[in-house]
Amino acid sequence: MKTTGYILKANKEWLEKKIAKLNKKATRLGCKPITLLFTGNTRIETDPEDDLRVITYVEVILSGEYPHIKGWDLVAIFQRQSNAVFVRNVPDREIPKDYYSKDSIECQHCGHNRRRKKSYLLLKDNEYKEVGSTCVKSFFDVDVRAFLFYAEIDFSGMINEGGHATGGMNIPIEVNLEKFLSMTARCIDEYGWVSKSKAYNNIDLTPTVIYIDFQLFSSNKKPGDILTPTKDNVKQAIEVVEYFKNIDPDNSYLENCKKIADSGYLPINFMGIAASMVATYRRAIEEKIERESKVPSEWIGEIKERITIEAEVTYINSFHGQWGPVCLHKFNSNGNQLSWFASRNQDVEVGDKIILTGTVKKHDTYKDNKVTVLTRCKMVKETE
Numbered sequence: 001m002k003t004t005g006y007i008l009k010a011n012k013e014w015l016e017k018k019i020a021k022l023n024k025k026a027t028r029l030g031c032k033p034i035t036l037l038f039t040g041n042t043r044i045e046t047d048p049e050d051d052l053r054v055i056t057y058v059e060v061i062l063s064g065e066y067p068h069i070k071g072w073d074l075v076a077i078f079q080r081q082s083n084a085v086f087v088r089n090v091p092d093r094e095i096p097k098d099y100y101s102k103d104s105i106e107c108q109h110c111g112h113n114r115r116r117k118k119s120y121l122l123l124k125d126n127e128y129k130e131v132g133s134t135c136v137k138s139f140f141d142v143d144v145r146a147f148l149f150y151a152e153i154d155f156s157g158m159i160n161e162g163g164h165a166t167g168g169m170n171i172p173i174e175v176n177l178e179k180f181l182s183m184t185a186r187c188i189d190e191y192g193w194v195s196k197s198k199a200y201n202n203i204d205l206t207p208t209v210i211y212i213d214f215q216l217f218s219s220n221k222k223p224g225d226i227l228t229p230t231k232d233n234v235k236q237a238i239e240v241v242e243y244f245k246n247i248d249p250d251n252s253y254l255e256n257c258k259k260i261a262d263s264g265y266l267p268i269n270f271m272g273i274a275a276s277m278v279a280t281y282r283r284a285i286e287e288k289i290e291r292e293s294k295v296p297s298e299w300i301g302e303i304k305e306r307i308t309i310e311a312e313v314t315y316i317n318s319f320h321g322q323w324g325p326v327c328l329h330k331f332n333s334n335g336n337q338l339s340w341f342a343s344r345n346q347d348v349e350v351g352d353k354i355i356l357t358g359t360v361k362k363h364d365t366y367k368d369n370k371v372t373v374l375t376r377c378k379m380v381k382e383t384e
Contacts, residue, residue, distance in 0.1 A: 001064055003155035006043055006057040007162030015162045029146035037061040054174050054265045062155040069140050069147050076121040078105050107132030109139045174265045181237035182229035184278045187211040189345045192318040192325035193279045196272050209275045232349040240281045282317045289314050297337040299363040300372045308357040309333045313348050340374045353382040
């Protein structure tokens with residue numbers, strides 16, 4: 001017999017323990033053990049009451065062999081309870097309809113007329129025979145406990161039970177990864193990136209993941225507290241997932257990030273790592289832009305000079321500076337690099353073509369590239 005189905009990922013350990021317990025009994029009785037196989041296939045469903053939350057199922061295959069003794073198969077058990085006779089089929093076995101309407105339990109082996117509580121229906125060469133529970137051993141002339149063992153096992157029932165929360169178990173919270181990363185990007189834009197380790201060493205700082213948790217899960221938000229991810233945040237979330245799917249990890253941190261990206265959902269106890277994926281991705285993009293810059297950058301203007309130029313937004317990232325949240329904007333103008341440290345995102349996106357006006361604060365050098373640092377900037381998109 002073989003049954004395939006999906007169970008809650010949270011119930012995987014529960015099913016493994018249940019099968020292990022049954023197999024101990026099988027070993028004592030001389031039965032072949034039940035085979036439990038997880039195929040690696042998963043199914044993810046969105047909670048109908050909360051589209052942020054997802055529920056993960058894993059595919060499982062249960063298989064075992066029905067024992068045969070002297071050509072006989074066990075197909076059903078009859079059991080008297082109160083004044084009725086209940087019939088329980090052995091899984092995957094069918095019996096004639098006449099047996100469903102039984103009102104008494106008999107034994108065709110000894111033929112004695114007595115008030116029996118239990119009997120077994122056996123099948124051999126299309127012949128059915130009902131044998132009382134006290135006569136089964138003499139009928140076979142061997143110890144048949146192994147023969148009866150599988151009558152207590154319902155593979156379909158176990159898989160069905162595993163598809164729901166069992167034993168008072170609460171389904172672990174897992175969330176939609178792209179929605180989480182979109183909100184992460186929005187919170188970084190608003191409050192700057194602060195890692196847990198940095199906040200641990202500075203009691204005045206709040207880790208970014210706390211803001212994310214508040215936005216996604218708190219029921220105490222007021223209208224003014226609510227942040228909505230921008231189109232650029234949503235786009236970046238998708239890019240972050242693809243980036244980590246395609247990396248070749250060389251440390252445990254990147255390995256965990258890749259596993260999260262590959263799964264498509266986020267176990268709630270990995271929120272800190274997932275939040276850092278956005279910050280790591282932004283740093284990687286910044287480094288890539290610098291590596292691909294083929295035209296040597298030159299300084300623009302004179303210190304304290306007010307300049308107006310055409311430029312392209314190449315990089316935006318927020319972090320927590322000495323005086324609070326800082327949003328770093330980087331620009332490219334004819335191959336020349338410029339930067340501006342603003343207090344917040346200025347409603348522009350990477351790739352926007354703009355007219356940039358600002359005061360030259362200093363001529364800086366970053367990784368052997370000349371960078372013109374601006375202050376008190378104004379930006380107008382060329383499309384406007």
